[in-house]
Every structure is written in C-alpha cells, then in structure tokens.
Amino acid sequence: MASVTLKNIKKNYTKDVTVIKNVSLDIQDGEFVVFVGPSGCGKSTMLRMIAGLEDITAGELYIGDTLANDVHASKRGIAMVFQSYALYPHMSCAENMGFALKLAGTPKAEIDERVKKAAEILEITHLLDRKPKALSGGQRQRVAIGRAIVRNPKVFLFDEPLSNLDAALRLNMRVELSKLHQELKTTMIYVTHDQVEAMTLADRIVVFHAGLIQQVGTPLDMYDNPSNLFVAGFLGSPKMNLLEAEVVAASATEVTVKLPKGLVVRSAVDGSNAKPGDKVTMGIRAEHMRLVEEGTPEALPARVDLIEHLGDIVLAYIEIPGINQILCMKLPASMTNLKYGDAINLVFPKEETMLFDAEGLALKRIR
Amino acid sequence: MADQSKFWRTVIYGVLFLVAVYYLLPLYVMLTTSVKSMDEIRAGNLLSLPLDITFAAWSKAWSSACTGVDCGGLAPYFWNSVMMVIPAVAISTVLGAVNGYVLSKWQFRGSEVVFAMILFGVFIPFQVLLLPMAQTLGVFGMASSISGLVFVHVVCGLASTTLFFRNYYVGIPDELIKAARLDGAGFWRIFFRIILPMSTPILTVTVIWQFTQIWNDFLFGVVFSSIESRPITVGLNNLANTSTSVKEYNVDMAAALIAALPTIVVYVLAGKYFVRGLTAGAVKG
Numbered sequence: 001m002a003s004v005t006l007k008n009i010k011k012n013y014t015k016d017v018t019v020i021k022n023v024s025l026d027i028q029d030g031e032f033v034v035f036v037g038p039s040g041c042g043k044s045t046m047l048r049m050i051a052g053l054e055d056i057t058a059g060e061l062y063i064g065d066t067l068a069n070d071v072h073a074s075k076r077g078i079a080m081v082f083q084s085y086a087l088y089p090h091m092s093c094a095e096n097m098g099f100a101l102k103l104a105g106t107p108k109a110e111i112d113e114r115v116k117k118a119a120e121i122l123e124i125t126h127l128l129d130r131k132p133k134a135l136s137g138g139q140r141q142r143v144a145i146g147r148a149i150v151r152n153p154k155v156f157l158f159d160e161p162l163s164n165l166d167a168a169l170r171l172n173m174r175v176e177l178s179k180l181h182q183e184l185k186t187t188m189i190y191v192t193h194d195q196v197e198a199m200t201l202a203d204r205i206v207v208f209h210a211g212l213i214q215q216v217g218t219p220l221d222m223y224d225n226p227s228n229l230f231v232a233g234f235l236g237s238p239k240m241n242l243l244e245a246e247v248v249a250a251s252a253t254e255v256t257v258k259l260p261k262g263l264v265v266r267s268a269v270d271g272s273n274a275k276p277g278d279k280v281t282m283g284i285r286a287e288h289m290r291l292v293e294e295g296t297p298e299a300l301p302a303r304v305d306l307i308e309h310l311g312d313i314v315l316a317y318i319e320i321p322g323i324n325q326i327l328c329m330k331l332p333a334s335m336t337n338l339k340y341g342d343a344i345n346l347v348f349p350k351e352e353t354m355l356f357d358a359e360g361l362a363l364k365r366i367r
Numbered sequence: 368m369a370d371q372s373k374f375w376r377t378v379i380y381g382v383l384f385l386v387a388v389y390y391l392l393p394l395y396v397m398l399t400t401s402v403k404s405m406d407e408i409r410a411g412n413l414l415s416l417p418l419d420i421t422f423a424a425w426s427k428a429w430s431s432a433c434t435g436v437d438c439g440g441l442a443p444y445f446w447n448s449v450m451m452v453i454p455a456v457a458i459s460t461v462l463g464a465v466n467g468y469v470l471s472k473w474q475f476r477g478s479e480v481v482f483a484m485i486l487f488g489v490f491i492p493f494q495v496l497l498l499p500m501a502q503t504l505g506v507f508g509m510a511s512s513i514s515g516l517v518f519v520h521v522v523c524g525l526a527s528t529t530l531f532f533r534n535y536y537v538g539i540p541d542e543l544i545k546a547a548r549l550d551g552a553g554f555w556r557i558f559f560r561i562i563l564p565m566s567t568p569i570l571t572v573t574v575i576w577q578f579t580q581i582w583n584d585f586l587f588g589v590v591f592s593s594i595e596s597r598p599i600t601v602g603l604n605n606l607a608n609t610s611t612s613v614k615e616y617n618v619d620m621a622a623a624l625i626a627a628l629p630t631i632v633v634y635v636l637a638g639k640y641f642v643r644g645l646t647a648g649a650v651k652g
Contacts (some may be wrong), residue, residue: 053545074551086542090564100550147546 002064002077002154002187003029004050009059011045011211019045021211023059027189032181035191036198037208037234044159046208047191051080051157063155074100079148080157083164085140087132087147094119094128097147118149121183138169145180158190162197174200195235199223207231229281229360238286238315238328245282245355250274253366255355257282261322263300267353269363274355280363281356286315286330288352292345299345302327307338318344401425401620408616424617428625432618434605441622444602448582449629451513451598455520456577462521463528463573464566468558470529471536472544482533488526496523497590504591511593519591520581527580528573535569536562571640579630599626 004027011020020042027033035043048054050061052073061068068076087096095102097118098111119125122142132140141161148156158177162170178201181188192198198205199219207214207222207230215227226232232240245257248264250271257265257280265282274280292299300320308315314331316338329346331338338344355363396413401424403417430440469475470482500519501510509515539562547557588598597605603626607619 048545051545051549053548073549078549080546080549082542082546084540084542086540086546088543088547088561099547103551103556151550 003027003062004155004187004189005060005062006046006050007060007062009046009049009061010057011042011049011054012057019211020049020057023211023213025206025213025216027187030185030187032188032190032201032203033206034198034202034204035189035206035208036193036195037214039193041208042211043191043193043206043208047080047157047159047189050155050189051078052076074103077154078157079151079153079155080159081141081144081148081161083160085132085144085164087140087143089132092129092131093124093135093143093146096132096143097128097150099147100151114150114152115146118146121149121180122146137165138173141165141173145177149184154187156184156186156188158188160192161190162192163194177201196237199235205235207234209234225362225365226354227362229283229356229362232283232354232356232362236285238330240283240285240354241289241327242356243282243323243325243327245280247271247274247276247278247280249276250278254350255280255363257355259320259323263320263322264298265300265348265353266298266350267348267355267363268350268366269353269355270366271355271363274357274363279358281360282348283354283356284348284352286328288349289327289329290347290349291329291331291335292347294345296345296347299347302344302346304338304340304342304344306340309333309336314338318346397620397624401617401624403617405613405615405617424615425621425625427615428606428618428622432606432615432622433609433611434602435609441599441602441606441625444597444599445625447513447592447596448599451516451520451596452578452581452629455517455524455581456574458517459521459524459528459577460570460573462525464532464563464570465558466525466529467532467534467536468562470533472539472541472557472562473554482529485526485529488523489530491526493523493586497586501591511591511596513596515591516587516596516598519587520577520584523587524577524580528577531569531573531576532566535566539565568640571637575633575637578633582630602626 004025006023006025006027009020009023010018012018023042023046035046037043045054049056050063052068052071056069063071063076063078087093088099091099094112094115097115101111101114115128116125119128122145124139124142124146127135127139127143132143135143141164144161161177162173165173174197177190181201190197190201202219204216205219205222206216209230215222215231217225222231223235226235226240229242233242243259245259245265247255248258249256252270252272253268255267255269255271255274257267259265259282267282302318302320304316305319305326306317308317311333313333314335316329316331316335317326318329319326351367354365357363399415399417400408400413402420402422404419404421404423407418428440429442429445431438432440434441434444466485470478470485500522504510504515504518507515507518509518543561544557547561552560582598583600584598585600585604588601589604592598592601603622606622
C-alpha cells in the first residue's frame, strides 16, 4: 500500500502538443480516487504515466516515498486493469493471472496459491482452466481484475474498466469494485468518463479538463460546490441548467440577477466582488427548481415542452417565455398529469441557485 | 419462391461444376499422360484413360531423363530446390514476423515511412533487380551458389512477409502489449510468449505463400545459379527443351508433376489455415 504524489506533472507529445499542462495531486494511502472528464481531457494519459506506460515530460511522480519517474512499469508496484481486459488469448485464466509472477521467477506453488486466493475473492475459481474466449464480458473483466490482485500491488489502476460491459452488468461490477476496495484497502486510481461511476465509487473525484485539474473533492462536495462552470456542467445528470444573466444588486450574502425579459432571481452567494452590470451565468440543478401555485412571490411563468416518465421520477423540459433555452426539471413520479403545453409557475430557491462569473468561476455559496 | 431459389441454386452449382471441370482438365491430362506408354500416347487419345498403367515415365523423369548433356533426371534439381526453399522460407518468415511486430507494436519516429518503403518492395518487378543483385552476390562471394539463391529469395520475400505480419499484428490490441509490459515482459519476451503463440494463422499463410513463391521461381533460379545449384524449375525447363529423336510427353508430364508436387502437398496440409488466416480479422481478447 502506498500514497501517490504528483508534482507539477507535464506531458508533451511533440513540442506543440501538450496533453497534460501542469498537474499536482496528493493521493492518500488506501484512497479510491476517480479521474473523470470528457474524452481527450488527459485523464487516461495521466493514468498511463503513473503506470509507466508513457514517459513523464516534466515533474515528479512519487509512489510511496520513491521517485518513480524512471522506474520501469513492472517495478513500480502497480497493477492495471484495461478497458478491453487485455487478457492473453492463448493462455488459460490461471496462466493469465499468474503470468507476471511467472516472469518474475516466483515458485510455482506460490503462484498457484496466490492465483487461487485471488480467484476466491472474485468468485472465479471455476473459470480458472478456461481460455478467455470461453468467458462472457463480465467474467473476463473479473479475470483481468484477478490478474491485478495476484500481483499484490501497492496501487491499482483502472482504465475505464466497465465501459465495455452492458448497463446491468456495469452496475453490478461497480458495486463489486466498491466492495473489493473495502476488502483490500489498497490505493486505487480509476479513470472514467462516466460521472455516475465517479460519484458512486470515489472517495475523492478529480475532474480533468483540457490537461488541467479543474477541481478535487469528495463527490458530494463537488456536486454541491462546483468551483467552476465546467465542473458544474459535468457532474450531475441531467446536466445543471445554466442561464446567461446580469447582476442587478450584490451584497456579501446575496446577489440579485436579471434574466432576459427582466425576470429577477436571487441567489445566496458571496457577491463582495460582483457589481451591478456584471455578466454572470446562473446555474440551478434540475431537482432544485420548485413548481408553485400561480401568484406565489418571485414565481416565473413557464410552459411545458416535453415530459419524460422514468418511473421513479418525472423529467419535465420547460421553456420560460423570452428565454430561448430549454430547462430540465426533476419532479416526483406522482406528477403524472403534466402534459405538453401546460402553463406552470416555478421558483428558483435562492439557497440552491449558483452564480458563475465571466471567467466561469463560482461565487462562494452562503449556506 | 422456394422452387425458384432451388432452380437458381442448381444453376449456380452447375456453372461451378463446369468451371471446375474445365480448370481440372489439364491436371487430368497430365496425370493420365504421365502413366501411359509412348505407344499409347501416339495413338492420339489425349483424353482417354490409360489402358495400361506404367510408372516408367516417372522413374525416368526422376532419375535418368536428359537435361541438356547430363542424363541424371530431376532428382539433383529437386534436392537443390529443397535445400534452397527451407532456409529461404524460414529466414524470410522469421524476419517478416519481427519486422511486422516492430512496425505495428513498437513504432518509432519514421516507422510508417519505413513501412511504406518496405511496401514498395512488393510492387517492384523482380527483373529490375537482376543486375544489381548479381553485383551484390558477386561482392558477397555468393554468386551461383544455393546460399546466394537463399539470400535473393529472403530479400525479395521480406516485403510480402513484413506486410503480412504487420497487418495481422495491427489487429492485436495494443493494450495486450501494455499489459505484458506491466507484467514485466520485455521486447523479446512479449514477442515469444504473447505474439508468436497468437500468430499460427498468419505463420501458415506466410509459409505457404513463401514456399510457393520460392519453389516456383524460375527467374532467379535461371539467372543466379550454376550447374550444381540449379533449382527444379530450371531442371524442368531444361528437361522439356532437350530434344532427342522423340518427344517423350509422358516423361515431360511426370517431370512437371514432380516439380509441382511439393507445393500441392503444402497447400493440402495447411490449406484450411490459409483461408482462415487470410480472412481472420482482429483477434478478440
């Protein structure tokens, strides 16, 4: 078990192509950290650099207390699980799992012992003699994880391990990965583009965008207090509703903004640095908008564009007259009587309304 | 509807049958002629079955037919060809596999250019190479020898073998190589422990291809050999062109069959892998 420390890591492919601009991060011993971001954001490159499959252009990588920049991939004490499983097709599952130990010259009895133990943890003992092609996707993924466990690594690296599985199996494996982490208590770094996986698995989430870390934090903190527009838009499903607005009045505890057509919304954020006339972006999550009776103070009129019944909830896509944008609203499943064209009234509670300045940085929320 | 599809199926099979007969007819004539006596051949029934089967022509073609002034049959040429084809196929296949492995899985700056240049070799007409190759062989002291022929065939075969292996290995996921690197395997260990065991189909394809090419080659065989190192294609040519008083068709046919037999045998033994290898796409993990 070991911590992982990244100090000012940079990665250039050629002089002009920079994939990782400057990344510093401390990952604690035993922590489950998820790198998340859209494709091409540098998260997988970062993982491959930790694995030793890519050179580090500049900066320092510590695994435990050892500077690992120039340590060979197989000597770093890490094990990696790949998206395509990367099982050796001509070897049985047991041979696949024991291959690293065999190359390292471990005695056969010990290899068998460790393979057996890993297989028991993952409940794949009955598959050990089979070739990978005789396994289903989920079983292959288990064998791939088993191959990592057998090596008894200090750090586990996962590169989008669930992306090739179907939705039901993905959910299942997600839960099992969580359990595995609780059982092994080893440091795990997990790369995904799926924000749901990130939210559910992580002790801490690291959001990457354009080769930079956008924000690091616990899932709930990131969800409630995104530090900028990118994180706000990336985490959460459906996406946070974002609207252009202009500051009308600002104080240290509240900012009032004006939407187009003169609609006014209040937000409980620290507005000490804001002044009337500033362009801002207002954000509110789908579950925070409230449906109210006509005539309620501060109510905004809106019209229903589309209703989606998901069983447990209802998603309403609505349009506020004068604002050329569809907003998404999460409603309880009991709201079955709403239909296309209905006129409704809604309120943006000021405690739940966020504001982002012209650079996209969040104004501090007062709660 | 069902009747109609049955009708067309019959038509298709009928056409295929006719084409197959047409294609196999020369082989039939060769086989039957080679076991007929000259008297029977003179009777002029080219397509009739032999009345009296005799292998005299085969034995003459193998051990006593005249090729030019020697009358030792095809046997020495045959063994020359065997001694040429085995090392030439082995070396060109192994080098092609390593080339393909590097060009697909260990790409370096400019590796695509190198591959494009090797690919170019596939399209060069070999006649163009005769003169420079003769000089090269002279410099290396390998002119007119079997080792010289092996060298020529290895050089000329590398373009195709590299192409075969490179294209096959491109279909093997890179993550497999990465996983092996993490497991502690280096360049050669990955090649021998991971890549080669997955290469059976393409190895078969390459071996058949190279064997056929080299065994059947006449151009290099006639240009770069001396009396002692002539391969079987040259021997066959000499045998057929050596005119004595009578043209012995049965001996000519037997000689041609002897010359063709090894490639047929290789194809029959490994043919199913040939088709399988040519059509195999990505290797699924």
